[in-house]
Each structure stands twice: as C-alpha cells, then as structure tokens.
Amino acid sequence: MVIFMKENNSPFINVDDLPKSELGNVKFYAEDNGKIIKEVFLNCFDIVVKNGVCGDRRVVFAKCDGLTSSEKIIEGITKPMLHFSGDLPKKDVLQFISSEIICGTEVKTEKNLDLAIENLLRGCVIVFVDGVEECIVVGMQNIPGRSIDEPNYEVQENGSREGFVEILKTNMTLVRKRLVNVNFKIEVLEVGVSTKTKVAVCYMNGKVKKEVLQEVKDRLNSVNMDTVLGETYLRKALDTKRRTMFTMVGKTERPDTLCAKINEGKIAILIDGTPYALIVPRLFIENFQTFDDYLNRPYYATFMRSIRLISFIISIFLPGIFVAIGLFHQELLPEKMLYNVVVMESNTLFTLTVEALIIHFIYEIVREAGLRVPKSIGHAVSIVGALVIGDAAVTAGLIDAPMLIVVAMTAITSLVETDLYHAIAVLRIVFIIIGGTSGFFGIMVGVAILIVNLSSVENFGVYFLSPLAPYNKSLFRDTISRLSMEKLGKNIFDINKVGEQK
Amino acid sequence: MTEKKVTTFQFYSLLYICSVVAAFMFVSTTVIDLGTTDAILFPSVFGVLSLITIIPTFIFNKKSNGESVLSAISKRNKIFSDVVAFFYIVLVFILLLRTLARLDLFVSSEVFPENTMTFLIVSIVIVSVFLSLLDIGALSRASTIFLIMVTLSVSVVVFSAFSNIESVNIVPFFMNGETEFVKQAFSYSVFFPESACLILFLSNIKGNIKKGYYLYILFLVLSLTIVAFTVVGALGEFSNTQLFPAFAISSVGEFRVLERFESIQSSVWTVCIIAKTTLQIMIISNCIRHLFPKIKWWTPNALTGIIATAFIIYISNGVTRFSFMSSQIWVTVTYILLVVVLPVISLLSILKKKRGEKLA
Amino acid sequence: MLKKITLLFFIVVTLSCFCSCERYGTEIEDMMIIQGIAVDKDKEGYEVTIEMLNNKQSASADSSNVGEEMTLCYSGNGETVAEALRLIINKTGNVPTYTHNKVIILSEDVAKSDITKVLDIFERDYTTQPITLVCIAKDVKAGDVLKANIGKDISKSEVLEKILNQSAISSITPETRLIDVINTVLDETACIALPTVTLQKNGETKTFFVENIAVFNYNNEISYYLGRESSENFVKLLGELKNGTLVTEDEKGAKATFIIVDGKTRYKAEVNNGIVNYNVKIKMYCDLNAYEGDRFQSIENETVDIFKKNIESDTERRLQNTYKAIQENNSFDILHFGRRLLQNDKNSYNQMKNDWQNNFKKSNINVNVEVVIRRIGEESYHE
Incomplete structure (x- = not known):
C-alpha cells in the first residue's frame, strides 16, 4: 500500500483500507508529515494543518477544529513557538520545546504517526518539528458537550440532582468526587474498531474479587464490534449466557447510585459518549430498589418496595388472570362483581382473550407512538389514545369496561419498574394467551417455567434471584424490607457474600 | 465428583413441596380413613418411620464420603451399580406415572371437569422435560420460592377452614382398634417416598445433611398434622366421600375477598407437581446416563417424557387403570423398595467391599 | 434440536390459542350462573327449577332495559335430577355452572323418599360447594318458592340464603349445609333435620318464612315437623x-x-x-x-x-x-x-x-x- 502521491499520482487514498500503523513513524521533515495528514484527512473540513517557523526550524501544527480551544492554542503553543527567536538545541529539541516554549499540562511525544493522528482526533494538537522523527502531542481539548443536568429517567424525590453526561472525564469526576478513597480505581479500556470508544472500569479495590474483575475486562476486550456508540453495545458481552428475558446488567444515570453500587462490591462501566453507566452484576431484587429508599425512613422504604414488587406482579399477571377467571374460574368472583362483569361482557363483540390481546396491542402502539413523536405532538397521541380506547371502544362494544380497568391497571403498574418494561410487555401477552387457553393451570405452568428460568440465571458467579434463592439471611435485610441505617451499617450489602450460606 | 451446588435448605424445600403435594393429591380414601381422629396421628407415624428408614442413607453418606450412590458403587462394582441404576429407573418411573396419573385425575375432575386433559398433561411433561435439562440447582433454588407459595396457600386453606371445625367431628382415638391404626398409618406413610431421593443427590448437596433432614421431617410432619386436623375437624366423614379430601377443605373455607379459591389452590399444586415430575425425570435420566454414558445429553430426558406420555394417555382413558396406578399394594411395594431395600443393599455393597479391601 | 422443539411447542400453543381458545373454557356471558335449585317430584321423575342470573340484561346505566328482572327461572323434567338439570340447557342455551348455587330446596314429595338419591349429584359434582344450604319447601311446590314474586330486581335464592343464615345465627333453625347433611347420613346413629320454608302473602307480593324443622327418619325420609x-x-x-x-x-x-x-x-x-x-x-x-x-x-x-x-x-x-x-x-x-x-x-x-x-x-x-x-x-x- 502506497500513500505518497509522488509515486502513485493518485489523488485519493482509501483510508478504510489502511491497516493499523500503516503510516509508520513520524517523517524527518515536518512538511512531509503535514502533507500526509492532509492526504489522510482529505475532504475533512475540520482538520487544520498550519506551517510555521520556530527558531531555525520549520514546524507544522495540526489540530481538529471544534474539539480544541483556539485561544488556548494561540496562547499556549503557536504564539510562544512562532515568537521564539533563539536557537534550538541540536539534541533533545522536542524536550526543549515542550518544557521551555509550550505552555500546557498534557504534553508528550509520539513516534508513531497513527497514534499521533488518533490523538489528533481526540482533540490534541500535534506539533511536527523538522529534523526529528517524533512529534509533540499537546492536550488542548475543548470537547463540546451537555452540562451536568438532572437525570431524565431516574427521577428521585430526594438526593443529588446531578446526572451523568456524555463526556467520560466529567462522569469520572462525578464519581471520584463522591468516592474519596484510594481503593477506588478507574481503569480505561478501548473498544470498537472504528469508534475506539473509551470505557472506564470502576471498582473498589479489595471489595471486588480478582477473577470477576479480570472476567469483566476480558469480556470487554473480547467485544468484536466496529462501533460502540452506547451502553447497549456492551450489554450483550457483560450479560448472562443463559437464555432469559431479564438482564443481569444494571444501568444508571445517577452518580450517587453508581457510588453506592461500587461500594457494594460491584463493578461499574462508564462509556464515553453515553450518559449511562453499566453495573455488573445486577440482581433481580435491585429492580425494586431506588436510591430514594435509603433517604427515606425504613418503614416507608419497605412499604414502597413491596408496592413495587406487587405492581410488577400485577403488571405481568393481571390481564392473564382476568382472562382466565372470565373463561375458566368464574367461581372466584363474588356474586355482585360477577353479575356486573357478566352484564358488561355480554355487550361486547369479541371473546375475552381476543379482547385482551387487541387492547394490549393498541396500548403498546399508542405507547410507542407517544415515545417517538416530538413532545409537541405527544399530547395529540394521548388524546387519541384516551378517547379511542377509553370511550369510543367501550361505546362501540369492542371492549368492556372491566377489561379497560384491567388494562389501565397494568399500564400504570408496568411503568413503576421502567427497567423491567421489556420483559413485562412480552410476558403479559404470553400470559394472556396461556390464561385464555388453559386458565390458572396454564398460568401456573408458565410461572413455574419463569421461576426456574430465573433461578438458573447466573452471571459472574452470582445468581440472579439471590439473596432470595439462594437465601442469605444477613443480606436479606436489605431486599424487600430495609432495616435502619444503623443496623445495615454493621452488615453492608456485599455482592461477594451473596452466594455464601450461613 | 460433581460440584456441590445445592444447599441443604434448597434441596429439602424441593423435597418438602414434593411431599406436601402428596397429602393433597395422592392420599386416597380407598384404604385410609381420613374422617376419623386417627388421621391426625398418621403424620407422626410417618415421621418416625422416615427417621428410621433414613439411617442406611446416613451411614452410606459417611462411608462414601459424600458421594452419590451410583458413582460410589460403580467405583467398586460397575455391574452392580448398573443393576441398582436399573432398579431406580423402573421404580422412579412408576412414581412418575403415578404422579402424572394423579394430576390427570385431579385436573379432569376438579379443575376442568368434562374435558379430556391429554393436551395439558402433554404440555406438563414437555415443560418438565425442559426443566429437567437444567441442573438440580436451578430447580432447588426455584423450590425455595415455590415453598413460599405452598406455605401461603396451605395457611390460607387451614385458616379459612378453622372456623368450620366442629366438635361433633372429633371422636376418640383408635376407634377401630390399634392394629387397624398402625395398618392405616403405614398405608398413609407410603405415599411419601421422597426421602429416597436423598441418597441419589448426596454429591450435590453442601451443608449439614442430617440436621436439614430432621428439620425437613419436623416441618413436614407439622404441616401434614395441621392439614389432617383441619380435614378431620372441618369435613369429618364427608372427607371419605371426596376424591381429594385435603383439597376439599378449600371448598368449605370462607375467604372474604374471593367467593371460592379452589382454583388458586389447584394452581399452586400444579407448580408442585411440575417440580415433582421434573425431579423424577431428572433422577431417571441421570440413571440412564449412568447406564449409557455415551448417550446425548438431552436424549434420556426426552425419552422418559415420551414413554411417560404414552403410558399416561393409555391410563387416562379408563377409571380402573387409575385405581390400579394408585392401588395400595403398588404404592407400598415401590415405597419399600425405594426407601428401604435399595439404600440397604447399596450400603451393604460398599461395606462388603471395604472389608474386602481391609483384609487384602 | 432443543430450539426446534421449543419453537414447535410455542407454535402449537399459539395456534391452539387462536383456533380453539374456548376449547376448555366458556365465555362468561354464555354461562348459566345458577343461584338456586328446587327439586319437585313429577309423574315420571323429577321436575327441577333453577334460578339463574339474567346474563342478557344490559348495564343499569342503559335506561332502555330497566324492566328486566335480575334473575330468571327455568324448569326441566327428567327421570333423574341430573337429567332434568341437563335438559334446562335446551331452554337457555347456556352452560350450567353450580359454583354460585346458594340453596337447594326440596319439596315434601321428594323428601318423602330417600333424599340422598337426590343429593348425590351435588355431592359428586365438584363445582357445587359443600356449604350450599339445604331446606324443605313446606305446603308449597319447591319450584314455586324460586318463582315467587317477592319484589323486583331481587335474587330469590340470595334472599332465602340470607334468611336461612340469619335464622341459624338467631338460633331458630340449625345450620344445614350440604356437608352437614352428608355427615349426618354417614353417621349411622344420627338423623337429618332440615329447616322448612313456606310462602306468606304480603300484599301483592309474597315473602319467605322459615320457622319449622323437618325431621327425617333413619331411611332419610321425612317423618314429622317440629314447631317454632x-x-x-x-x-x-x-x-x-x-x-x-x-x-x-x-x-x-x-x-x-x-x-x-x-x-x-x-x-x-x-x-x-x-x-x-x-x-x-x-x-x-x-x-x-x-x-x-x-x-x-x-x-x-x-x-x-x-x-x-x-x-x-x-x-x-x-x-x-x-x-x-x-x-x-x-x-x-x-x-x-x-x-x-x-x-x-x-x-x-x-x-x-x-x-x-x-x-x-x-x-x-x-x-x-x-x-x-x-x-x-x-x-x-x-x-
């Protein structure tokens, strides 16, 4: 593969075809390096290459416009270098420039041109100097990004209002400032062939098993993807290998939650470019816990957690159970209720199962539409949903009022655990079908499969259903019920103890 | 030796739910009189019997250093271990058939009367085969959750029926004489052969096996006694006219929120039945794998499922075949072979070999 | 292979759902939700009257159907009680369910011969609750008790059940659930005693009156009555x-x-x-x-x-x-x-x-x- 036009005369270089480190070392003449960069970044408006003279040598500056701060560059690099009138030393010229002339905190030298270009794309300024087969890399980043904001999806009653942003460094700072501890470690890896996304593995040294940490790193390194643009790209690699509808990888956009989890001995993964952090391993019970629980009084926290668990159960099973009762187990209903249901049901067109399926599909469609449309149209969608489903469908005899109440209940309860929504939405439909085919009998068969499946799920040596199954008495104190902080303080939740039995 | 994955608590909760379901769905009133006060004492007799019959297993555990029966014997005598495995296959298969037959009878007479249940029974078998492909650990862990469901449902039944207990139904003990009592208590006990599973899974269990077993028996006897007391007190002689006497309590009990809750009860028992069949298929396929080590990993389970389904469809079509399946003589023979004879023979075989080694 | 089996199973379940959803179950509006059963003797066998919830009545909010009754009564004749009950399907088109049955009323004629023959179906059938109340219609046909005009929009069986329960609480009549009757029959030394219900005039409508107790002999046939x-x-x-x-x-x-x-x-x-x-x-x-x-x-x-x-x-x-x-x-x-x-x-x-x-x-x-x-x-x- 040839790069230089001189030999090939072709104006185009196919950068995609370039294997890594094809460009080799930095060239002897600064201008050659400048040309190479221009060739590599052909048709790239944002890459700026500028020639100049520093002392008795020609120099070339290269930067990526927008990722760097122009004033800082002028003040720290170009002005002092171009204004330098003395003689540069024959030896160690780069060291001289970086220590005596340039004003910057992040300065290093780089021999490999590929790595230099990579740094250029990360917002560094590269300075080539004639006569040296090395270049200076100066960190002058000013990467644009959102300022720290309140989390959108993990809304809390109490506690911090800070949420993660898209910039890895900011996120690391947000965590670091909360965990002032020498044992808190952050290791940075790179994943994604094209995107070279930086991924930070955060953990508390001494609280994490070495094998688990190594496995996390191995799994991250084994990600063989071209692009990694969000946390979901890494989820597959970190998740359990068992087939299940639930995930064992947690997600948070709150630094305080993350710190708490790290302190429990879990491993957090911050990914550049996304305001979410991943946490492994995640237990089933964590879906029902929020950071708020620790800021409220224990009795209320226990109450709210039970409410969440009950909502989860309702959101999955209620429509299925309703259909099963209507078709198979009418004896369950007290008489007055049965009478009302019978009277209303006799006015509808479809059978109970079909009715339940139709209205759930409609609900999912309305929900999806409301999620994707711009906020300004969102109201229109909700009005249509409310009118069509709520009123017209009942009047037209498509569905009946009891079914509508059931759907409304399930819709609201399923919003309590947003993390479990995917599983809930699908399981609900499955249980409607089972309930309509074989009543409670079938539903219980489904429950048995679900529970056995859940208890077989395991990730990084931790079972999904722990500390319930396997049961651990000391850890069970902070699951559905939460004891007071004093009592918990003696025996803080430790993920490594989960598998152990007394 | 396989990894020890299951704790004693998990394993015994699995055994518990497998046993307690028998009290509700298996014990038949053809031989046993559940209407008299004697029935309250039957569980205690069963408890004593279980404590005696488990002794060979405990000694076996000590002598084999926690190895399961088949691998421990096969190290000393391969052919003999094959024979033992074969017996286990046959006996547990009979248990499996009985479980499915009772489920069929239960579903077709209580849950969905006037329907043939082939489709649902087949789906139960498929589900059990599927679950048996997972390891014993998953099933045992799941049983700790099933245990909560079962305990809740039993308590609801008992509490709801407590107000219906009538003094007229309580008569003096040993109405029909002591010999009859012993005979009936034994007939009652043989419906619970679950403790035989212990010797097969010794290598999988970690923790204090003995202590766990005592607690398991205590808890089981206690709950069976409470159930029996409720049956006697609330139903009286009426229980002898019922196909599933313990289940009938729920139809007498009053529960404010719901009109009746038999269907909820029956669905909880369905879960137990699934756990039970899964455990049985697991045992059978493990034994088949011991006989034919080169067999594909899922074949024994599927094979067991298919054969069991074929049998059960045959049984399902005639009431006399049901009674043959749950006839007392069959139940007693399988119980004695599984719980007494096989563990004793296995123990003797390794003891004999050990003595032989010492002499040599 | 396992994947294929799972897929096949899933397809079968889904198809069976959409093609034969109601294979085992019955739509709730197609059920004949029986409230009370009355058994009379007729020439060939039995005449059975049932009171069922009126499924076709529309919601009370709809004013056009205000005049309809809450419950309906149907009668059927047959050689046995079970047959007569089955024949009622021909009149209603609905599937009977006994789960909400509250009372079983037997006429004096029926009680003159062994009542266990009549009650056997309710003992054997799983859907009947053993706590269903049993009583005897005195001086009136059992079917007429259920058909009596005691007011609009009232379930007669429910009213009768309340009266029987209340009179048991007030210690006027004993509590006679089906299970008590069966237990008494099985007890070789005991005889059955059941409360009786009569109809009294109350202006244009009628009311139930529970007062006496019918005493049965050892053959489970009615023998005499006890006064209040x-x-x-x-x-x-x-x-x-x-x-x-x-x-x-x-x-x-x-x-x-x-x-x-x-x-x-x-x-x-x-x-x-x-x-x-x-x-x-x-x-x-x-x-x-x-x-x-x-x-x-x-x-x-x-x-x-x-x-x-x-x-x-x-x-x-x-x-x-x-x-x-x-x-x-x-x-x-x-x-x-x-x-x-x-x-x-x-x-x-x-x-x-x-x-x-x-x-x-x-x-x-x-x-x-x-x-x-x-x-x-x-x-x-x-x-």
Missing part, C-alpha cells in the same frame, strides 16, 4: 346456640326481653345399667333488651336475680320437654347424641350403636342452664 318453639329448643340442645331472644317475667308479671349474646354447650354421657344419662350444661350470656316495667323504672338487683332464675328454670324445663317429645316421636336422633356418647364412652357406643333408636328412647337427660346477665342498659346498683 321446639325448633329453638332443638338448636340449643344441638349445641349451636349463638344468638337469640328470651322473654321472661318479673315477680309482678312485667315482661322482660333478653338478647342472647353468646352461648356454650357442654355434654357428658354416662352409661348406667344399659341406660345412657346425658348431662347437658348450657351457659348463656344475655343482655336485657326491653323491660315493660312502670314508667321506665330502674331495675333492682333482686329483680335481675329473679330474671336469671326464671330464665334458667324455664329453659331447663322447655329443653327437657323438647327432648322428651323427640324421644316419644319415634326417637330419631336428630341431636347427634349418639356421637356425644361416642366422644365420652367409646365401648358403650360400640355396644349400643346397632340398636341406637331403642337406646336413645331409653336415655335420660339432665339439662343444667346457667345464665349470665351481662348488661341491663343502665347502672345495676340503686340505693
């Missing part, structure tokens, strides 16, 4: 005393009404020379409800004592009389006194049970009533 007072005494002897009222007089003849708040009954049976002696101890807790003294005058402590003694002696006498009446009238043991003997003396019971009717006739009773007056509605102490 005897019924109340019978319930007290049976040990089912819960609530009730008592009327007594003071020394001047002023009447006082007491409410029984709670009652406890204890039995002791002894056998002397082949004769069973029963000691029945009844403890009643009573509150004074009304006193017809002069001008709301207050009650002296001595008067309370007089009330107490009067009630005790009066009740003892009445209970003993009722016991004798039951003994003299063919001595059918509707009091379960055979069972009481068994609880006290197993061996004697085994000797006597074969000729229990005779032994019951020879037995003696000694009733001991203790009354505790808890409240009289004012301070009990007066200077």
